Amino acid sequence: MEHLDRLSTVFRGALGLAPDARVDALEYRSVPQWDSLAHMSLIAAIEEEFDVMIDTDDVLDMSSFAKAVALLEKHGAVVSG
Amino acid sequence: MPSSAAEPVEARVSLVTGSSRGIGNAVARRLALGGHTVVLHGRTYESAAAAASALTRDTGAKTDAVHGDVADPAAVADMMREIHRRHRRLDSLVVNAGIHAAAMIGMMGSETVERLFQVNAIGATHTLQSAASLLRRGVAPAVVFLSSVMATRGSTGQAVYGATKAAVLGLTRSAAKELGPAGIRVNAVAPGFVETDMLASLDEDGRAERVRATPLGRLAEPGDIAAAVAFLLSGDAGFITGQVLGVDGGVIL
């Protein structure tokens, strides 16, 4: 679960959310902070934290916290379960 | 702040697209001599790898090679993934790969029109988009696009090529605005006539006519363009972004 905590921290930091904000059900544009500008900062922060490079198609597809988890699994950056 | 204080100690990692020959190769050489680790690029593995090993042999610089058609977004993404795997970041990007074709309006086949846009305008877009996250990790990151006087001035027979190179200027300006807050500078150079394979189809009369049209009385050498690109990538240009630098011997005057 450690990777989920790391990802949550990245989400809160990049989107400027409170340290205790729940992010696991978050979706793109579901909060005003997650707009298209913040999306690129979020992508950069995820790439930095997990040392991955996210393709343009995946950048467009990453529309929720759950999709970000799946994306990291695809990159082998986290082990599911 | 003096520029030397801003230079990173570690070698800059720089990708020059279309550096197997011509202007791109001269840029790669110039950056290698300036201490950069240069990633060379061509359409094929053979052309890129041969250029990289020749550059290392001649300059002693560290080089690397990636390849692929810039018009193919998957190939460009693969190139950037390779760079991420081997270098983790990009400090400089020179978007140079390009093709040229000339024809009077109404006389250029649709395949040629599409290919010119695919390589020069869309290829440049794919390159910038795919490299953006590597640049965000770079030190004092900077991008230079190769445009042309044909974008700013135009000429008979150059409508389509000029349009593709004008697209590059549109990319340059918006990218400079958007990426400035991330510390990434984006500029373009607009060469006049440069002695490369691209001008090989010019006959003696055509060449003489272009020399006559150029106040400095000669065609550019690839090194003339490389010097301008190296300047725009350097700390000396640290507060310059969104600009188009003409390197044309005064041909636009």
Ligand SMILES: NC(=O)c1ccc[n+]([C@@H]2O[C@H](COP(=O)([O-])OP(=O)(O)OC[C@H]3O[C@@H](n4cnc5c(N)ncnc54)[C@H](OP(=O)(O)O)[C@@H]3O)[C@@H](O)[C@H]2O)c1
């Ligand atoms: N020469 C001039 O007078 C002039 C003037 C103004 C602007 N420019 C611009 O300067 C840039 C360089 O021109 P140049 O004269 O040096 O051209 P060049 O000598 O013909 O070299 C072109 C380079 O681009 C690469 N390239 C071409 N199409 C590509 C593609 N689809 N995918 C990947 N790489 C590709 C080539 O790779 P391969 O070796 O693998 O083919 C080669 O390395 C171009 O953008 C051009 O429009 C040139």
